[in-house]
Amino acid sequence: MSVTSRDVGAPPQPEGEGALRGTANSARLAARVLATLPREEKDRGLGAWADAIEGGDAEILASNALDLETASAEGASRAVLDRLRLDGMRIREMAEQIRHVASLEDPVGSVIDARMLDNGLRLEKVTVPIGVIGVIYEGRPNVTVDAASLAVKSGNAVLLRGSRTAERSNACLVRILREGWRDAHLPFEAVQAVPPTRQASEAMMRARGMIDLLIPRGGADLIQTVVRESQVPVIETGVGNCHVYVDAHADLEKALRILINAKVQRPGVCNAAETLLVHRDVADAFVPQALSALADHGVEVFGDPEIRRRSPAGMDVQPATDADFLTEFLDLKIAAKVVDTLEEALEHIETFGSRHTDAIVSEDLQAVRRFVAAVDSAAVMVNASTRFTDGGEFGMGAEIGISTQKLHARGPMALPELTTYKWVVWGSGQVRA
Amino acid sequence: MSVTSRDVGAPPQPEGEGALRGTANSARLAARVLATLPREEKDRGLGAWADAIEGGDAEILASNALDLETASAEGASRAVLDRLRLDGMRIREMAEQIRHVASLEDPVGSVIDARMLDNGLRLEKVTVPIGVIGVIYEGRPNVTVDAASLAVKSGNAVLLRGSRTAERSNACLVRILREGWRDAHLPFEAVQAVPPTRQASEAMMRARGMIDLLIPRGGADLIQTVVRESQVPVIETGVGNCHVYVDAHADLEKALRILINAKVQRPGVCNAAETLLVHRDVADAFVPQALSALADHGVEVFGDPEIRRRSPAGMDVQPATDADFLTEFLDLKIAAKVVDTLEEALEHIETFGSRHTDAIVSEDLQAVRRFVAAVDSAAVMVNASTRFTDGGEFGMGAEIGISTQKLHARGPMALPELTTYKWVVWGSGQVRA
Numbered sequence: 019m020s021v022t023s024r025d026v027g028a029p030p031q032p033e034g035e036g037a038l039r040g041t042a043n044s045a046r047l048a049a050r051v052l053a054t055l056p057r058e059e060k061d062r063g064l065g066a067w068a069d070a071i072e073g074g075d076a077e078i079l080a081s082n083a084l085d086l087e088t089a090s091a092e093g094a095s096r097a098v099l100d101r102l103r104l105d106g107m108r109i110r111e112m113a114e115q116i117r118h119v120a121s122l123e124d125p126v127g128s129v130i131d132a133r134m135l136d137n138g139l140r141l142e143k144v145t146v147p148i149g150v151i152g153v154i155y156e157g158r159p160n161v162t163v164d165a166a167s168l169a170v171k172s173g174n175a176v177l178l179r180g181s182r183t184a185e186r187s188n189a190c191l192v193r194i195l196r197e198g199w200r201d202a203h204l205p206f207e208a209v210q211a212v213p214p215t216r217q218a219s220e221a222m223m224r225a226r227g228m229i230d231l232l233i234p235r236g237g238a239d240l241i242q243t244v245v246r247e248s249q250v251p252v253i254e255t256g257v258g259n260c261h262v263y264v265d266a267h268a269d270l271e272k273a274l275r276i277l278i279n280a281k282v283q284r285p286g287v288c289n290a291a292e293t294l295l296v297h298r299d300v301a302d303a304f305v306p307q308a309l310s311a312l313a314d315h316g317v318e319v320f321g322d323p324e325i326r327r328r329s330p331a332g333m334d335v336q337p338a339t340d341a342d343f344l345t346e347f348l349d350l351k352i353a354a355k356v357v358d359t360l361e362e363a364l365e366h367i368e369t370f371g372s373r374h375t376d377a378i379v380s381e382d383l384q385a386v387r388r389f390v391a392a393v394d395s396a397a398v399m400v401n402a403s404t405r406f407t408d409g410g411e412f413g414m415g416a417e418i419g420i421s422t423q424k425l426h427a428r429g430p431m432a433l434p435e436l437t438t439y440k441w442v443v444w445g446s447g448q449v450r451a
Numbered sequence: 452m453s454v455t456s457r458d459v460g461a462p463p464q465p466e467g468e469g470a471l472r473g474t475a476n477s478a479r480l481a482a483r484v485l486a487t488l489p490r491e492e493k494d495r496g497l498g499a500w501a502d503a504i505e506g507g508d509a510e511i512l513a514s515n516a517l518d519l520e521t522a523s524a525e526g527a528s529r530a531v532l533d534r535l536r537l538d539g540m541r542i543r544e545m546a547e548q549i550r551h552v553a554s555l556e557d558p559v560g561s562v563i564d565a566r567m568l569d570n571g572l573r574l575e576k577v578t579v580p581i582g583v584i585g586v587i588y589e590g591r592p593n594v595t596v597d598a599a600s601l602a603v604k605s606g607n608a609v610l611l612r613g614s615r616t617a618e619r620s621n622a623c624l625v626r627i628l629r630e631g632w633r634d635a636h637l638p639f640e641a642v643q644a645v646p647p648t649r650q651a652s653e654a655m656m657r658a659r660g661m662i663d664l665l666i667p668r669g670g671a672d673l674i675q676t677v678v679r680e681s682q683v684p685v686i687e688t689g690v691g692n693c694h695v696y697v698d699a700h701a702d703l704e705k706a707l708r709i710l711i712n713a714k715v716q717r718p719g720v721c722n723a724a725e726t727l728l729v730h731r732d733v734a735d736a737f738v739p740q741a742l743s744a745l746a747d748h749g750v751e752v753f754g755d756p757e758i759r760r761r762s763p764a765g766m767d768v769q770p771a772t773d774a775d776f777l778t779e780f781l782d783l784k785i786a787a788k789v790v791d792t793l794e795e796a797l798e799h800i801e802t803f804g805s806r807h808t809d810a811i812v813s814e815d816l817q818a819v820r821r822f823v824a825a826v827d828s829a830a831v832m833v834n835a836s837t838r839f840t841d842g843g844e845f846g847m848g849a850e851i852g853i854s855t856q857k858l859h860a861r862g863p864m865a866l867p868e869l870t871t872y873k874w875v876v877w878g879s880g881q882v883r884a
Contacts, residue, residue: 050801054824133846139835141845148857149827226678230857245659249679251858272880279882368483390875391487394582402572402878411883412574412874413566424581424663424871425684425859438857441845442823445835447705449712450844 038221041177041210042228045150048205049175053147055204057124060171063204064120068113070198071163071191075109081190082159089183101158102184112163115416119167122415125433126173140444145437147173149230152212152222153418154179154244156236159187165233166195166209168418172436177229179212179219181236188214223248235419238346253426255419258288258374259346260404263363263389264308265380266299272401273304273379274311279403280377282315286348288420289375289407293343294354295363296325301356306330308354317350324356343370360385364392374422375399375407396422396429471654474610474643475661478583481638482608486580488637490557493604496637497553501546503631504596504624508542514623515592522616534591535617545596548849552600555848558866559606573877578870580606582663585645585655586851587612587677589669592620598666599628599642601851605869608638610662612645612652614669621647656681668852671779686859688852691721691807692779693837696796696822697741698813699732705834706737706812707744712836713810715748719781721853722808722840726776727787728796731757734789739763741787750783757789776803793818797825807855808832808840829855829862 052060071078082104089102131143151174153165162178169176180188192211199206212218222229226249234244238257245254262280264273280291296304305328312319313333320338321329329335335354342353343366357363367376377399378389390398397407407429409417414432421427427435485493504511515537522535564576584607586598595611602609613621625644632639645651655662659682667677671690678687695713697706713724729737738761745752746766753771754762762768768787775786776799790796800809810832811822823831830840840862842850847865854860860868 050825050827053827135844135846139839146827246682251684251856253858269880275880275882283883392483394483394486394579395873397874397876399876400878401880402876403882405883406572406876406878406881407874411568413568423684425686428871429874438861440828441830441840441862443830443832443835443839445833445839447702447708447834448839449708449836450716450838 035221035224038212038218038225039228041212042150042225044207045175045177045210046228048208049147049149049173051205052170052173052175052208053126053149055173059204060124060173061120063199063202064116064167064171066198066202066204067163067167067195068116068120070194071109071113071116074190074194075106078104078109078187078190078194079106081186085184085186094183098183102187104159104187108160112160115160115164116167119171119416122171122433124171125437130439137448138446139448142442142444143439144442145434145439148436148438150175150177150228151436152177152179152225152229152232152250154219154222154232154234154236154240156181156240157184159184159191161235162188162191163195164416165418166192168416168433168436170208172433174436175208175210177210177212177222179222180214182214185214219244220247223250226250233419253419253421253431254423255421255431256288257346257372257422258290258404258407258420259292259344259370259372260289260374261293261295261363261367261371261376262291262404263295263357263360263367263376263378264297264300264304265360265378265382265385265389266297267382267385268297268300268304268379269381269401270300270304270307274308276377276379276401276403277308278311278315280405281312281317281352282350283403283405285350287405288346288348289404290348291377291404292345292347292352293366293370294352295366296354296356297360297363298324298356298358301325301328305354305356309333309335312352315350317352320351320353322355325354340370346372360388364389367393367395371395372422374420375404377402377404396420468654468657471645471651471658472661474645475583475658477640478608478610478643479661481641482580482582482606484638485603485606485608485641486559486582488606492637493557493606494553496632496635497549497600497604499631499635499637500596500600500628501549501553503627504542504546504549507623507627508539511537511542511620511623511627512539514619517619518617527616531616535620537592537620541593545593548593548597549600552604552849555604555866557604558870563872570881571879572881575875575877576872577875578867578872581869581871583608583610583661584869585610585612585658585662585665585683587652587655587665587667587669587673589614589673590617592617592624594668595621595624596628597849598851599625601849601866601869603641605866607869608641608643610643610645610655612655613647615647618647652677653680656683659683666852686852686854686864687856688854688864689721689807690779690805690855691723691837691840691853692725692777692803692805693722693807694726694728694796694800694804694809695724695837696728696790696793696800696809696811697730697733697737698793698811698815698818698822699730700815700818701730701733701737701812702814702834703733703737703740707741709810709812709834709836710741711744711748713838714745714750714785715783716836716838718783720838721779722838723781724810724837725778725780725785726799726803727785728799729758729787729789730793730796731789731791734761738787738789742766742768745785748783750785753784753786755788758787773803779805793821797822800826800828804828805855807853808837810835810837829853
């Protein structure tokens with residue numbers, strides 16, 4: 019099957035539904051080729067990408083410089099500029115990440131269930147690619163390369179709709195990937211850039227039947243918009259209002275270590291802790307030292323009256339509102355509350371949590387078992403930091419996002435989560451009685 | 452945790468968003484109890500249901516008689532009345548089906564993956580219920596009982612929105628189920644009736660965060676409406692435009708048996724065949740006998756010119772349009788076409804199929820391997836009837852629907868498909884470096 023002859027280096031198409039249909043159709047044809055490509059070919063393609071990215075460093079840096087210039091002129095913050103900026107080191111890291119993805123096991127073609135029926139039919143449940151995956155993302159240009167690598171390694175085509183800020187960097191990266199595959203005689207239409215416009219995103223969300231799955235990656239607003247408006251199936255990612263619950267029978271030394279790590283080790287990410295819950299029985303012992311340690315790390319605390327009552331002399335703890343308990347701060351801020359019982363902690367997490375990651379610190383088996391059974395989150399940590407909810411930490415070798423929904427995949431998603439399955443039924447003329 | 456004290460026998464609530472919120476919240480509270488209920492308790496509850504259904508036969512038949520009377524007065528077809536009608540036998544079958552579901556393995560609490568990380572963390576991926584499942588369905592009242600049994604056995608609560616035609620039968624069944632669990636001291640709010648109105652369906656589709664999953668069961672119109680409008684994640688079920696492809700190297704005796712079984716054994720269901728594709732090399736040998744056999748079974752054929760050219764003398768084969776190839780007839784009708792190559796058959800299935808079930812009849816290993824790899828459907832049959840795509844036939848013991856989408860579940864869905872998973876991470880104070 020041949021892929022279309024559209025120019026490999028063509029810039030993203032003009033906006034809207036018609037253009038998106040053309041892009042998605044080219045991607046679908048490429049996906050059909052990729053779906054049955056042997057691992058060796060896919061890995062050869064990923065190798066070609068890594069080389070092309072390294073060889074294209076001058077162009078990439080030039081495009082990136084233009085993005086940086088525009089962003090700077092528009093008054094972007096230092097944090098935004100830092101996320102946007104590429105340098106030789108970051109480009110080499112991108113290439114290394116592609117080679118790493120190539121080294122991972124091929125998730126396609128695994129027989130995940132098989133049975134022989136009484137009538138002689140043999141059933142096999144076999145993993146297959148999902149097809150065409152759309153990714154709508156903000157931020158770093160390396161997501162372009164990560165998402166493309168994970169998609170094609172799992173046999174999928176990908177439509178990439180990055181942020182306007184990184185428009186030229188992303189376009190350059192996509193062009194290099196497509197040229198790399200054209201030269202390697204692989205279906206380069208598997209990677210498509212979609213222009214960073216609202217109109218293009220809307221066309222993606224309406225492309226049911228053309229796009230099989232949409233993954234939004236970014237802030238809560240972006241994710242909520244896609245979840246609300248998309249007619250294409252979505253995997254909701256990323257919003258993490260994570261709790262650390264310090265139980266009546268906690269080892270307070272562990273509790274303090276876990277709390278501080280969960281809050282401050284990298285506050286801007288979805289698996290950082292946003293709320294501390296402390297059982298009343300250990301509140302007098304734990305709250306003052308926790309507040310001091312948090313303050314030492316520059317963390318601002320919003321506490322309920324029982325927390326504030328226990329703050330060390332001279333320390334200013336803001337009163338916490340319900341809004342604080344609902345907020346994913348992504349910053350050196352934390353909400354804190356004293357609970358009378360484990361059940362009250364569970365109730366609080368059920369009401370205010372985002373079903374991402376919640377941790378209990380306790381040496382009491384019954385309390386731990388109850389917490390693990392009752393907390394309805396993608397990941398439940400027992401005496402460990404919430405920061406471990408991560409594809410890399412979980413040993414998956416990569417991560418395309420962290421699902422906070424219940425269908426298909428929950429928690430960190432890597433290559434197997436980018437596949438589905440089909441049933442293959444081997445017969446010898448059987449019919450149904 | 453106590454469930455609400457709303458009267459167990461209360462009729463479905465008045466329509467709209469507010470009422471649905473109340474219903475869904477009661478269901479969610481009950482789901483939290485059910486999620487951690489041991490198997491023995493769930494099975495005891497199912498036993499109580501079977502007894503209650505059998506003991507309530509007089510009321511059920513009385514409600515059903517009222518539905519039949521209304522439907523009859525409104526001029527319902529004999530087929531509709533037959534699907535609606537309950538009798539002593541059908542009631543006993545419902546009770547038996549409940550007992551059968553009780554006998555199936557509990558899908559909750561299985562550790563489906565576990566690993567020990569280098570830092571000493573132990574990861575477990577454990578199956579858990581989805582939460583609150585909404586089912587919007589047409590037709591037979593026994594779906595009410597089937598859906599409720601499968602939902603609670605897998606630890607979920609269920610909102611049942613049946614058809615207007617079966618309104619009184621369904622309300623009576625739900626009341627009996629709820630009374631049965633009230634008397635057994637189980638969380639009866641796990642089963643909720645939603646009124647059979649457009650307004651109530653719309654409220655369900657907007658209930659993101661309150662309902663975790665919507666399953667539409669019924670005709671293509673119903674399914675498309677739910678898929679298009681729902682903000683709640685949906686599993687698309689049931690539309691089956693299934694193909695039988697007779698390859699150049701088919702055993703024609705098997706091909707004929709499979710074709711007739713796939714088309715006529717039960718034409719009104721989603722896994723019945725709707726299109727026949729025949730390779731040119733066997734068209735002269737196969738088409739005339741296939742057309743005769745289809746005619747003998749009262750099947751009307753819509754054929755392309757190459758099919759019509761080969762029709763036995765005196766037989767009238769209608770010309771096939773693209774619309775015919777797109778149609779799920781659910782009737783004694785079939786579209787038919789001669790293809791020049793296996794690739795043309797694959798292209799036709801890709802263009803006109805519904806990704807439900809497609810069959811190849813061939814003794815040629817390479818052709819079979821290509822078909823199995825390239826056809827992107829929930830089930831691919833090799834030398835077997837399309838009618839085998841069914842939870843019962845697949846040995847799943849039950850079926851809540853057949854998914855034609857790629858996320859979460861594909862093909863027949865039973866108890867494991869009504870669960871999701873969570874990650875449980877067991878530590879001893881680990882923090883991230």
